[in-house]
Amino acid sequence: MRSADAGILGRVRLPLLLLLLICSSLLLLPQQSDARRTLAAAGAPASPIRAVNLGGWLLTEGWIQGNSLFNDIPNNDLLDGTQLQFKSVTQNRYLVADMGGGAAILADRVNASGWETFKLWRIDEMTFNFRVFGNQFVGVNSTGGVVATATTPGPSETFQLVRQDSDKSRVRIRASNGLFLQAKTMESVTADYGEDSDWGDDDPSVFVTNNVGSLHGEYQICNGYGVTKATQVLRNHWSTYITESDFSFIASSGLNAVRVPVGWWIASDPDPPLPFVGGSLQALDNAFSWAEKYNLGVIVDLHAAPGSQNPYEHSATRDGSQEWGTSDANIAQTVQVIEFLASRYAGRASLLAVELLNEPLAPGATLASIMKYYQDGYDAVRRHTSTAYVIMSNRLSASATELLQFAGGFSGAVLDVHYYNLFSSDFDSLTVEQNIDFVRNNRSSDLAAVTSQNGRPLTFVGEWVAEWEVQGATKTDYQRFAQVQEDVYGRATFGWAYWTLKNVNNHWSMQWMIQNGYITLNT
Numbered sequence: 001m002r003s004a005d006a007g008i009l010g011r012v013r014l015p016l017l018l019l020l021l022i023c024s025s026l027l028l029l030p031q032q033s034d035a036r037r038t039l040a041a042a043g044a045p046a047s048p049i050r051a052v053n054l055g056g057w058l059l060t061e062g063w064i065q066g067n068s069l070f071n072d073i074p075n076n077d078l079l080d081g082t083q084l085q086f087k088s089v090t091q092n093r094y095l096v097a098d099m100g101g102g103a104a105i106l107a108d109r110v111n112a113s114g115w116e117t118f119k120l121w122r123i124d125e126m127t128f129n130f131r132v133f134g135n136q137f138v139g140v141n142s143t144g145g146v147v148a149t150a151t152t153p154g155p156s157e158t159f160q161l162v163r164q165d166s167d168k169s170r171v172r173i174r175a176s177n178g179l180f181l182q183a184k185t186m187e188s189v190t191a192d193y194g195e196d197s198d199w200g201d202d203d204p205s206v207f208v209t210n211n212v213g214s215l216h217g218e219y220q221i222c223n224g225y226g227v228t229k230a231t232q233v234l235r236n237h238w239s240t241y242i243t244e245s246d247f248s249f250i251a252s253s254g255l256n257a258v259r260v261p262v263g264w265w266i267a268s269d270p271d272p273p274l275p276f277v278g279g280s281l282q283a284l285d286n287a288f289s290w291a292e293k294y295n296l297g298v299i300v301d302l303h304a305a306p307g308s309q310n311p312y313e314h315s316a317t318r319d320g321s322q323e324w325g326t327s328d329a330n331i332a333q334t335v336q337v338i339e340f341l342a343s344r345y346a347g348r349a350s351l352l353a354v355e356l357l358n359e360p361l362a363p364g365a366t367l368a369s370i371m372k373y374y375q376d377g378y379d380a381v382r383r384h385t386s387t388a389y390v391i392m393s394n395r396l397s398a399s400a401t402e403l404l405q406f407a408g409g410f411s412g413a414v415l416d417v418h419y420y421n422l423f424s425s426d427f428d429s430l431t432v433e434q435n436i437d438f439v440r441n442n443r444s445s446d447l448a449a450v451t452s453q454n455g456r457p458l459t460f461v462g463e464w465v466a467e468w469e470v471q472g473a474t475k476t477d478y479q480r481f482a483q484v485q486e487d488v489y490g491r492a493t494f495g496w497a498y499w500t501l502k503n504v505n506n507h508w509s510m511q512w513m514i515q516n517g518y519i520t521l522n523t
């Protein structure tokens with residue numbers, strides 16, 4: 001852990017420090033964005049950052065475009081991470097991984113929950129592995145019994161899902177021995193049923209599926225299309241979804257920066273590991289050029305880290321599992337991604353900040369692994385730039401102050417907190433006034449609790465939105481809700497960023513909110 005005086009310039013005496021800063025600002029002044037110009041002198045940006053996220057651009061989050069990018073994937077309701085439950089039509093019971101995994105598959109459960117839920121790993125549009133609650137894979141053993149014991153999937157853990165033409169929720173499951181799974185009894189599921197079927201309710205090889213969860217992230221779109229088609233679809237998306245005119249709009253709206261979510265594979269562009277595809281780096285380069293033209297800052301935000309730092313699609317997880325931070329090698333690999341981004345963009349005038357990691361979550365991300373990574377990631381950025389801010393995101397569902405003292409030990413560090421009046425039952429029944437009061441009172445004290453008087457670390461509300469659980473709110477209600485958030489989050493010492501620029505859901509689209517007079521930026 002770093003102490004308060006051991007930042008990058010901590011050992012340099014003050015007069016020398018000032019001299020260095022003056023020289024470096026003189027050198028850099030002509031090219032730098034306003035946002036970045038006075039970092040070294042004042043700590044905080046010259047004008048507070050009022051940014052917008054470019055969500056759903058270089059890192060897929062399907063809902064942002066209403067999942068339309070996934071339209072042309074065959075069987076696009078059977079993507080990686082899709083959660084299926086299987087009810088045997090003859091037993092009228094659900095398949096279950098007995099004990100949650102590590103034992104047999106049975107067909108004796110009246111109700112379905114975790115142990116009765118199977119997560120897909122997609123091989124192709126018809127071929128899958130099934131991962132159970134305990135993370136084992138379903139397979140067929142040497143005597144034809146169906147078990148969940150393998151920790152990695154091989155040929156015996158590979159199945160075809162054959163869907164009934166007239167009702168796609170009815171399936172048969174063909175094992176690698178060519179035979180179909182059948183629920184002979186509640187206690188015996190075997191891979192030994194022949195090809196013929198009339199799909200009747202008396203056929204022990206027929207199962208009715210419930211689809212109880214799905215992911216629409218980068219893993220799903222890339223693996224769903226396959227590398228050739230995914231490359232076409234995504235390159236088209238990257239070059240059309242956000243263009244120079246968006247940067248012009250952002251600048252003319254009174255915003256001064258963009259936060260750009262990226263995935264770890266951008267560092268191995270143009271040939272990232274499968275299933276990811278290359279080309280997003282060129283788009284990020286374009287963002288820097290446009291930002292320079294319109295005098296905007298760029299926050300490069302590592303939103304998806306190797307192994308996934310949370311179970312959400314925006315961490316590019318395959319099936320909801322989160323393995324980031326579980327080994328030193330994984331942390332070192334993530335630091336290399338930061339090193340790549342810092343070295344590539346350190347010389348660009350519009351580089352405002354590097355955000356080391358978005359929304360890490362326990363138990364994958366422990367406090368110890370996060371601190372180790374933030375220390376090493378900070379050092380990696382500083383090897384290339386002494387002026388870019390380094391943003392450290394709080395862990396979700398952890399104490400908001402757990403990183404305060406730690407982050408305060410780094411010069412130019414910023415703590416990122418995300419404030420949504422959503423995603424918790426606390427907000428389910430709040431009225432318009434209660435939502436507004438919550439921001440005015442609770443959020444302002446939350447923000448005050450992480451905002452140090454000496455500006456170390458600086459604070460950033462890196463995601464917020466003028467959306468809530470209220471139904472039927474008026475335009476005036478939305479205007480007031482947006483305004484109170486602007487006012488309160490305007491007290492963050494680094495600034496804020498709206499989630500997101502464009503979205504098929506209007507209130508989540510800052511562009512729509514500005515163009516339709518719901519959000520007015522005080523200039």
Ligand SMILES: *[C@@H]1O[C@H](CO)[C@@H](O)[C@H](O)[C@H]1NC(C)=O
Pocket residue numbers: 110111
């Ligand atoms: C199944 O769920 C129903 C409804 O929630 C409940 O009444 C019943 O007790 C459950 N049955 C079993 C065997 O858990």
Ligand SMILES: *[C@@H]1O[C@H](CO)[C@@H](O)[C@H](O)[C@H]1NC(C)=O
Pocket residue numbers: 103104105141142143144145146147
């Ligand atoms: C295969 O799995 C079934 C079901 O669990 C079990 O009864 C049988 O003993 C297993 N066969 C072998 C060879 O392990």
Ligand SMILES: *[C@@H]1O[C@H](CO)[C@@H](O)[C@H](O)[C@H]1NC(C)=O
Pocket residue numbers: 426438441442
């Ligand atoms: C907001 O703060 C008030 C006063 O401290 C508290 O009573 C209330 O429970 C908080 N609201 C929520 C939703 O946490």
